[in-house]
Amino acid sequence: MNTDFPLPDNELQRLAALRRYNILDTLPDHAFDDATKLVSYICGVPIAHISFIDEARQWFKSEIGIGVSEVPREISFCQYTILESEMVEINDTFLNDKFKDDPNVTGGFKIRFYAGIPLTTPDGYNIGTLCALDHVSKELNENQRNALSIIAKHVINQLELGTKNIELDRQKKIAERAVLAKDSFLANMSHEIRTPLNAIIGFTDLLAQTKLDEVQEDYVDSVQIAGENLLLIINDILDLSKIESGNLTIEAAPFNLKKTLKHVYNLLKVKVPKDVEFNLFLDADMPENVVGDQGRLNQILVNLIGNALKFTNEGEVTVSVKNVEETEDSYALRFSVKDTGIGIPKDKLKSIFERFTQAEDSTTRRFGGTGLGLSIVKQLIELHKAEIHVKSREEVGSEFFFVFTYKKATAKEAVSKAASGNNLGKLKILLCEDNILNQKLAASVIQNFGFELDIATNGEEGIELLSKNTYDLVLMDLQMPVKDGYQTTEYIRNEMNMTIPIIAMTAHSLVGEQERCFKAGMDAYVPKPFKQAFLLKTIKTVMTKDVDAPQKRVIDFSFLEEMACGDENFKNEMIGLFIEKIPEQSEQLLEALKNNDHETVRRTAHNMKSSIDIFMLTDLALCLSIIEEEASKGEFTTEIADKINIVHCGIEEVVKVLKEL
Amino acid sequence: MRIILAEDNDILRKSLSFFLESKGFVVDQFSDGKDALEAIESNHYDLILTDINMPGVSGMEITQHVRQSINSDIPIIILTSSGVEQTELDSFDIGANEFIAKPISPAVLLVRINKLLKTRA
Numbered sequence: 001m002n003t004d005f006p007l008p009d010n011e012l013q014r015l016a017a018l019r020r021y022n023i024l025d026t027l028p029d030h031a032f033d034d035a036t037k038l039v040s041y042i043c044g045v046p047i048a049h050i051s052f053i054d055e056a057r058q059w060f061k062s063e064i065g066i067g068v069s070e071v072p073r074e075i076s077f078c079q080y081t082i083l084e085s086e087m088v089e090i091n092d093t094f095l096n097d098k099f100k101d102d103p104n105v106t107g108g109f110k111i112r113f114y115a116g117i118p119l120t121t122p123d124g125y126n127i128g129t130l131c132a133l134d135h136v137s138k139e140l141n142e143n144q145r146n147a148l149s150i151i152a153k154h155v156i157n158q159l160e161l162g163t164k165n166i167e168l169d170r171q172k173k174i175a176e177r178a179v180l181a182k183d184s185f186l187a188n189m190s191h192e193i194r195t196p197l198n199a200i201i202g203f204t205d206l207l208a209q210t211k212l213d214e215v216q217e218d219y220v221d222s223v224q225i226a227g228e229n230l231l232l233i234i235n236d237i238l239d240l241s242k243i244e245s246g247n248l249t250i251e252a253a254p255f256n257l258k259k260t261l262k263h264v265y266n267l268l269k270v271k272v273p274k275d276v277e278f279n280l281f282l283d284a285d286m287p288e289n290v291v292g293d294q295g296r297l298n299q300i301l302v303n304l305i306g307n308a309l310k311f312t313n314e315g316e317v318t319v320s321v322k323n324v325e326e327t328e329d330s331y332a333l334r335f336s337v338k339d340t341g342i343g344i345p346k347d348k349l350k351s352i353f354e355r356f357t358q359a360e361d362s363t364t365r366r367f368g369g370t371g372l373g374l375s376i377v378k379q380l381i382e383l384h385k386a387e388i389h390v391k392s393r394e395e396v397g398s399e400f401f402f403v404f405t406y407k408k409a410t411a412k413e414a415v416s417k418a419a420s421g422n423n424l425g426k427l428k429i430l431l432c433e434d435n436i437l438n439q440k441l442a443a444s445v446i447q448n449f450g451f452e453l454d455i456a457t458n459g460e461e462g463i464e465l466l467s468k469n470t471y472d473l474v475l476m477d478l479q480m481p482v483k484d485g486y487q488t489t490e491y492i493r494n495e496m497n498m499t500i501p502i503i504a505m506t507a508h509s510l511v512g513e514q515e516r517c518f519k520a521g522m523d524a525y526v527p528k529p530f531k532q533a534f535l536l537k538t539i540k541t542v543m544t545k546d547v548d549a550p551q552k553r554v555i556d557f558s559f560l561e562e563m564a565c566g567d568e569n570f571k572n573e574m575i576g577l578f579i580e581k582i583p584e585q586s587e588q589l590l591e592a593l594k595n596n597d598h599e600t601v602r603r604t605a606h607n608m609k610s611s612i613d614i615f616m617l618t619d620l621a622l623c624l625s626i627i628e629e630e631a632s633k634g635e636f637t638t639e640i641a642d643k644i645n646i647v648h649c650g651i652e653e654v655v656k657v658l659k660e661l
Numbered sequence: 662m663r664i665i666l667a668e669d670n671d672i673l674r675k676s677l678s679f680f681l682e683s684k685g686f687v688v689d690q691f692s693d694g695k696d697a698l699e700a701i702e703s704n705h706y707d708l709i710l711t712d713i714n715m716p717g718v719s720g721m722e723i724t725q726h727v728r729q730s731i732n733s734d735i736p737i738i739i740l741t742s743s744g745v746e747q748t749e750l751d752s753f754d755i756g757a758n759e760f761i762a763k764p765i766s767p768a769v770l771l772v773r774i775n776k777l778l779k780t781r782a
Contacts, residue, residue, distance in 0.1 A: 559764070560676065562680075562767050562768070563676040563677070563679065563680045563767055564676070564679065564680075565679075565680060565683040565684075567679070567683075570679050573675075574672055574675065574676060577671060577672050577675070578672055581671065581672070603716075606714055606742065607669060607670050609742060609763070610668075610670035610672070610673040610742070610763060611670055611672045611673065613673070613763055613764035614672055614673060614676060614764075616764075621764075625742075
């Protein structure tokens, strides 16, 4: 390197070290300004700075009394300081051979006193300096020198902290991306597994309702139990991932507590070993109705009781609920599950709540289970802002308990008895579902209800049927080829302008999906595998609900008004021209599509787009762009036909709105 | 200042003409590229504003003709509507001064026109 200034031996590595901190040409920073002030106070000097030296310049991160942001490296005093390992102090520059003729001594900054300490990185490179300067000669005392070294160390720490923060941030982003990937993998996997499982469970259900001999009944029973167990495991895994990603929320809806507990009791009664007594003790003043998350309470209790029954060979398993505190608007209820089972060793009392852990490694083999249950229970209880407690002695038994606070249900909220009977008449239902097994399953269930059913294997077909026939209701699978449930619903709502009730059916169960369904314009949501009763209830709800009037399109005239420069007559003239021409072009587009005339489609779409742009109908403009682009390739896809339909409907609507002006 | 405007969409052409006339320009408008080219050959214009995609003669053909056959350096602004056209134009050195993507912002168009007319003045 050919330079006019001395270079440290390790100049290249030094510059690399400097660049790692990414500090050059950054904005001022309080931490550095404070350090500079400290230097000035402690040394009693009018000039102080923190600077970094790159190939060509000394750049001031922070300065007092200098007033410029950088100086050429060759005129800086500090070019020498970074060659040293210790502080450089020049008490009087006039007496120093190296500096007495320096332009910044004889003129310029008029420096008489210089004290500079190299800023040394942890790996030993001097990337800059911390300096105190004065216009008069001076000598620092020992304390001031020590203070300068300490501040220099702090400056380097500050730099290190900055890079560590950036690195942390980067790692955090990587981690977040990984979690997202895991979540969507789990959701997809669970979908893939649940779709066929849905069919297995559903058909077994139907099979069980047919006439079977004893052996067959036994087989069907076994299939049912295995299917349900498999579903439980999948749900466990999914729940855990939802809890971990913060996607699981606790609902607050009124429910009948007594009924819920009895239901859990009846559900698990069948699993009680023959030498075990299974009891449910309810406090006399336990409330009938509360506001909370029924489903999650159910899940917690099933898990805890299931465990208790699994690990108890003789004696008893007792579930008790006690009203421990009642305030004006809430109850605190203590739920307890107590058994006389094998118990848990003391040193395992904590680890049983970790996932994939059971009290002994061999437990998994001896007792089965995923090892996820207690981990989920603990987290669900914590989501209720409560804590799970466990008392246990080996060979004596265990007790798990927790205290939930539930809001009181107002009289109005008290769960009303479901309207009985099917008073909906003979509904005509359209089912959009691609999976043949699920189609058959839904078909037989719906026929059981006494409704009429048409089936479309994808959204495209659904739309076609919907435009030909009259239906009372649409059942919509979300994942379908060609056009998925969301797209189909949006099309039905926005392009066909139909208010027909749509119920989403999905094996996906990530939180947020329900909102997405509602946003797309669906009225209700039934998770798969669906229970017959729940589906019927949902159908009743949407059929009796008043459906809001669809929103009308609002047209933005700001572009046309800008063109018209405020001339109302011209604006109206253009609107008139649009109303006159565009429906004709829209017809031409449909006609050309029918005739497979690519060139006319391309040309017409291109021309229409210019008109559509003027009325700022960006959705339609986008469709037209796609139509034009696809048509220029010389082939019509189903997407084109679809887009042309959207444009046609959209234009009809726009023209209607414009005519009403 | 006299501008020739070639654009086949009636509403857009009329709106652009109205807008530019409101800003003090004289605008001759054509919906067909061939007619526009004839007008360019027989009249004096200060600026050409043309859509790229037109029946008859395209905006690119107009530009080529003006630059190569008429040998004029009159400012030319081409209106494009798709990304595809834009890339095509970018790779082509056909001699236009500006490309403006649709939808055209009237304000941006005005700035570009004024800039082109000023640098010539």
